[in-house]
Amino acid sequence: MKKSNKYQKTILFIGFVLFILINLFPPWKAITNPPDYNESARIGYSFLLTPPHSPYGYESYVVINYLRLFMQWGILIVLTLIIFFVTGRKSKS
Secondary structure: OOOOOHHHHHHHHHHHHHHHHHHHOOEEEEEEOOOOOOEEEEEEEOOOOOOOOOOOHHHEEEEEOHHHHHHHHHHHHHHHHHHHHHHHHHOOO
């Protein structure tokens, strides 16, 4: 197996840092009418330990938008791997 070059190590480091930041500031959503789960609204991003306030008031609660978070993970992993392998291929020549 071939050793990775300095560009590939940098790409992996940047990908890892972005992964940590994505998890520290996840996307949030507010859900109202808990028995029926009728309405939900994207609130945005906020620090993990201090969730944002719901625009619906006290009749709702705020949760992490896991679907969006998992999509961000997938996009980040795919882009990091693509750039990782492209920088490795360029270093051969």
